[in-house]
Amino acid sequence: MNARAIRRGGNGVFGHTVRSQWPILLVGLTFVAGFGLAAANFWRRGALLLGIGVVLAAALRLTLPNGRAGLLVVRTKGVDFMTTATVGAAMAQTEVSEADRSDVATDRAEDRHQGKVTLERRSRRHLHLPAVIAIEQQEVAERLEESLFAKGFEVLLVRGNELSTHTLVPVISAVRSAGLVVICAGRLGADQQRELRAISEGRFFALTSFDDLLASEAILQKALTIAETLRIGGMQGIEK
Numbered sequence: 155m156n157a158r159a160i161r162r163g164g165n166g167v168f169g170h171t172v173r174s175q176w177p178i179l180l181v182g183l184t185f186v187a188g189f190g191l192a193a194a195n196f197w198r199r200g201a202l203l204l205g206i207g208v209v210l211a212a213a214l215r216l217t218l219p220n221g222r223a224g225l226l227v228v229r230t231k232g233v234d235f236m237t238t239a240t241v242g243a244a245m246a247q248t249e250v251s252e253a254d255r256s257d258v259a260t261d262r263a264e265d266r267h268q269g270k271v272t273l274e275r276r277s278r279r280h281l282h283l284p285a286v287i288a289i290e291q292q293e294v295a296e297r298l299e300e301s302l303f304a305k306g307f308e309v310l311l312v313r314g315n316e317l318s319t320h321t322l323v324p325v326i327s328a329v330r331s332a333g334l335v336v337i338c339a340g341r342l343g344a345d346q347q348r349e350l351r352a353i354s355e356g357r358f359f360a361l362t363s364f365d366d367l368l369a370s371e372a373i374l375q376k377a378l379t380i381a382e383t384l385r386i387g388g389m390q391g392i393e394k
Contacts, residue, residue: 174222174224175224175225176224177211177214177215177222177223177224177225177226178211178224178225180214181207181208181210181214184207185207187203188202188203188204188206189204191203204245205243205245205247205248206242208238209243211242212235212242215231215238276333277333278386280308280333280334281385282307282385283386284334284357285330285336285354285357285358285359285384286330286338286354286358287335287338287359288358288360288361289337289361289373290339290340290341290361292340293370294370295311296311297374298337298377298378299311301374301378302381305381307381308332308333308335309335309336310329310336310337311339312325312329312338313339314338314340314342315339315340319346326350327353330354335384338350342360357384361373361377
């Protein structure tokens with residue numbers, strides 16, 4: 155009986171302590187979790203959790219009466235709340251700011267490493283979308299390049315007869331990826347047209363086999379009209 159009474163007495167004391175001191179125990183558990191994260195090399199998360207624990211202590215001190223706040227009571231409620239709230243907010247804000255700066259630095263490092271000058275950014279710089287315009291007549295292609303250059307387009311003429319069949323499409327693709335309007339002079343095979351259409355995102359214009367009956371001047375004017383639709387000012391889907 156005496157042993158049972160002692161056990162009951164011990165359990166009663168423990169239960170009374172938990173009930174009377176649960177606010178400080180809750181804050182202490184938060185601190186333990188924070189230190190555990192820091193020990194596991196998640197120090198930033200651990201430090202943030204410590205700050206949250208201090209803010210939790212401030213909230214409990216403010217909302218609970220003195221008789222239920224337990225060991226959270228040090229001075230008056232106002233002084234205790236202002237002290238813990240200020241310290242907790244400063245800790246949490248510091249860790250959030252450090253995390254943001256770290257994320258920004260990481261993003262910038264990744265951008266430098268991966269070369270994040272995207273096609274969209276190049277298009278915004280050039281003020282027009284990239285495209286491929288294929289024209290069989292070399293003279294018309296040269297006139298088109300000169301006209302587009304005079305209108306402010308970033309344009310490059312690629313002469314198909316100066317490149318092999320296997321290198322023509324890769325060269326055009328590389329130039330297009332720089333955000334340029336590529337003019338391909340010469341006859342393209344069906345497979346080449348298919349490949350260029352696949353990489354051009356709907357902006358491949360073949361004024362060749364489909365327009366054999368057009369006069370040179372008509373082809374030039376049609377190409378200029380197409381080029382004007384590439385300007386970003388009148389386009390949708392490009393971030394400004």
